[in-house]
Amino acid sequence: MKILVCISNVPDTTTKVKFVDDFKRLDTTGIQWIINPWDELSLTRALELKDNPSNGIQCVTIAHVGLITTEPTIRKGLAIGADDAIRINTEPSDANFVAAQLAEVIKANPYDIILCGIESSDYNGSNVGGMLAEYLEYPSVSAVSELRIENGQVIINREIDGGKEVVTIPVPFVAIVQKGIAREPRIASMRGIMTARTKPIKVSEPITLDLFTEVVNFEMPKPHPTCKFIDPENPKLLVELLQNEAKVI
Amino acid sequence: MSVLVFTENWDGKFKKLSFEIVSYASKLAEKLGTFSIALSIGNVEKTELERLGKYGAGKVINVSDNLLNILDNQVYSSVIAQIVKKEDAKVIILACNNTGKAIAPRLSVKLKAGAASCVSKLPDSIDPFIVFKKVHSGNAFANIRINTDIKILTLAQNSFELIESENHATIENLPFQIDATLLKTQVKEVQKLTGKILLTDADIVVSGGRGMKSPDNWAPLIELADLLGAATACTRPVSDEGWRPHEEHTGQTGKIIAPNLYFAIGISGSTQHIAGVSSSKCIVAINIDKDAPVFEVARYGIVGDAMKVLPRLVEAVKEIKNK
Ligand SMILES: Cc1cc2nc3c(=O)[nH]c(=O)nc-3n(C[C@H](O)[C@H](O)[C@H](O)COP(=O)(O)OP(=O)(O)OC[C@H]3O[C@@H](n4cnc5c(N)ncnc54)[C@H](O)[C@@H]3O)c2cc1C
Numbered sequence: 001m002k003i004l005v006c007i008s009n010v011p012d013t014t015t016k017v018k019f020v021d022d023f024k025r026l027d028t029t030g031i032q033w034i035i036n037p038w039d040e041l042s043l044t045r046a047l048e049l050k051d052n053p054s055n056g057i058q059c060v061t062i063a064h065v066g067l068i069t070t071e072p073t074i075r076k077g078l079a080i081g082a083d084d085a086i087r088i089n090t091e092p093s094d095a096n097f098v099a100a101q102l103a104e105v106i107k108a109n110p111y112d113i114i115l116c117g118i119e120s121s122d123y124n125g126s127n128v129g130g131m132l133a134e135y136l137e138y139p140s141v142s143a144v145s146e147l148r149i150e151n152g153q154v155i156i157n158r159e160i161d162g163g164k165e166v167v168t169i170p171v172p173f174v175a176i177v178q179k180g181i182a183r184e185p186r187i188a189s190m191r192g193i194m195t196a197r198t199k200p201i202k203v204s205e206p207i208t209l210d211l212f213t214e215v216v217n218f219e220m221p222k223p224h225p226t227c228k229f230i231d232p233e234n235p236k237l238l239v240e241l242l243q244n245e246a247k248v249i
Numbered sequence: 250m251s252v253l254v255f256t257e258n259w260d261g262k263f264k265k266l267s268f269e270i271v272s273y274a275s276k277l278a279e280k281l282g283t284f285s286i287a288l289s290i291g292n293v294e295k296t297e298l299e300r301l302g303k304y305g306a307g308k309v310i311n312v313s314d315n316l317l318n319i320l321d322n323q324v325y326s327s328v329i330a331q332i333v334k335k336e337d338a339k340v341i342i343l344a345c346n347n348t349g350k351a352i353a354p355r356l357s358v359k360l361k362a363g364a365a366s367c368v369s370k371l372p373d374s375i376d377p378f379i380v381f382k383k384v385h386s387g388n389a390f391a392n393i394r395i396n397t398d399i400k401i402l403t404l405a406q407n408s409f410e411l412i413e414s415e416n417h418a419t420i421e422n423l424p425f426q427i428d429a430t431l432l433k434t435q436v437k438e439v440q441k442l443t444g445k446i447l448l449t450d451a452d453i454v455v456s457g458g459r460g461m462k463s464p465d466n467w468a469p470l471i472e473l474a475d476l477l478g479a480a481t482a483c484t485r486p487v488s489d490e491g492w493r494p495h496e497e498h499t500g501q502t503g504k505i506i507a508p509n510l511y512f513a514i515g516i517s518g519s520t521q522h523i524a525g526v527s528s529s530k531c532i533v534a535i536n537i538d539k540d541a542p543v544f545e546v547a548r549y550g551i552v553g554d555a556m557k558v559l560p561r562l563v564e565a566v567k568e569i570k571n572k
């Protein structure tokens with residue numbers, strides 16, 4: 001079986017975001033770019049599955065839609081242990097556009113298990129995985145918190161609103177993963193970093209498509225009201241304020 | 250033309266969340282000069298379906314079939330897409346929960362409809378159609394224009410008020426042919442969280458961080474939660490350490506919640522934690538360090554040792570509740 005891990009390239013999650021061009025564009029100066037945290041975890045899980053020969057995983061490939069500037073993020077994934085990568089050479093302008101680009105290359109060269117994260121930490125879109133599955137006409141399982149292979153059968157734990165389910169799904173399929181899929185992200189070893197330099201990144205050219213959605217502009221959150229401090233000896237006052245001022249209890 | 254809202258049920262019952270999205274869909278329909286249709290899938294009694302009417306749904310369509318007992322993303326999206334076409338729906342609303350996030354993207358491709366997730370208010374502009382949603386995990390917001398004829402939105406939880414009216418909906422039971430070959434998901438086991446207030450549904454959440462010091466110190470926090478009818482939550486290191494169950498992990502990589510009231514007790518207020526709770530209406534922080542970043546997002550704060558403050562707070566709540 002072959003696993004494809006779709007990764008998005010996002011600002012480090014502690015970045016203090018700022019915007020330029022009249023709030024139309026993210027100010028990228030000084031930003032550290034990382035593999036989207038969920039994608040890092042799904043890559044880790046894919047490699048864990050490959051480590052156990054009885055799972056029969058031949059290769060783990062990374063797919064990414066982005067310009068050449070994002071190659072360091074792809075190399076990071078290769079250093080962690082992916083075998084090779086595909087980069088579709090275009091700006092990832094909207095979720096539908098990204099999913100359609102990914103579908104195009106996957107149709108030409110299919111994979112059995114396709115992993116996407118539940119959201120990119122920058123756009124918080126939660127869209128690409130499901131859209132990709134629909135373009136491919138593959139089944140999809142969302143909110144996946146565990147994925148294992150038993151006797152050639154894929155077994156998945158998914159979170160539903162109000163509980164968990166253990167489900168099975170035939171390959172090929174798309175799993176949209178969340179917390180739990182792996183415990184800690186795997187870290188690149190020195191050897192991994194060395195070998196990553198020679199691992200192949202195949203570059204594909206994009207197809208042309210209309211954009212379904214476009215960002216008009218960004219806004220900053222409203223400043224928080226300053227905190228009202230209450231004497232630790234007098235929590236009764238807090239309860240009164242919650243009742244009468246904030247009206248939340 | 251119409252606005253279609255997919256209302257999921259839980260063992261035949263709707264939740265506050267269902268009524269929020271119906272209220273939203275109905276207000277949006279009003280703006281568009283049309284009406285809203287609620288779509289319910291699965292076995293729901295007529296009296297329960299009628300409740301959707303109170304929140305403004307002009308019509309309720311009910312589809313039930315044994316094949317729909319399993320949430321299969323392909324089956325569900327194919328059913329909804331067919332009803333969208335039948336009812337000429339131009340906007341489709343779903344909840345921004347696991348189910349909504351699973352189905353909306355598939356519908357988007359099927360219907361060539363632009364999708365925006367976790368929208369948090371009514372669009373300011375209908376033509377062009379511009380929606381507002383949080384990005385960068387709540388550190389910013391974006392106005393997004395949807396260019397397509399059909400639009401799909403998921404609505405963020407607790408972001409829209411319930412609007413009740415005297416409205417009555419007509420109920421239509423729709424016989425439906427479901428393509429059984431689409432059903433690929435097989436459920437082997439279900440574990441329902443019962444008897445507890447679900448974290449994602451709770452109006453009040455009491456949450457503890459590493460400042461709680463040990464898993465043995467949680468009793469007063471749980472007592473406070475019980476008194477307030479609140480759910481309990483925690484930070485990532487607390488669930489990683491196994492002090493609390495993983496379901497309670499809140500934040501960017503855990504649950505994203507938006508209760509009316511959030512207690513952050515012994516929580517420093519890292520950006521990744523706040524990302525999961527920044528939509529809370531009111532945050533109360535209890536922390537021994539007056540410079541903890543959590544106080545920057547809190548409306549009320551107590552600087553003190555949680556072990557001393559919590560029991561006093563429990564007593565204060567008891568006093569008020571007994572009045
Ligand atoms: C990619 C990524 C994703 C992450 N996702 C999440 C996430 O989803 N959720 C999450 O929570 N974290 C997440 N984290 C971790 C996050 O960065 C912080 O490490 C974490 O939130 C800190 O948890 P804490 O507040 O419990 O602990 P600490 O930061 O250690 O804070 C403990 C606080 O308790 C206070 N304290 C100490 N003693 C007392 C006392 N006696 N009484 C009262 N207060 C006391 C201290 O002053 C301090 O402010 C993520 C990190 C990364 C890198």
Ligand SMILES: Nc1ncnc2c1ncn2[C@@H]1O[C@H](COP(=O)(O)O)[C@@H](O)[C@H]1O
Pocket residue numbers: 005006007008009036038039063064065066092095098115116117118119120121123124125126127128129
């Ligand atoms: N530019 C991209 N290239 C490859 N995969 C992506 C890209 N953007 C998003 N994804 C995948 O889709 C998931 C959800 O992203 P989003 O829909 O943007 O929130 C991510 O976790 C990735 O797995």
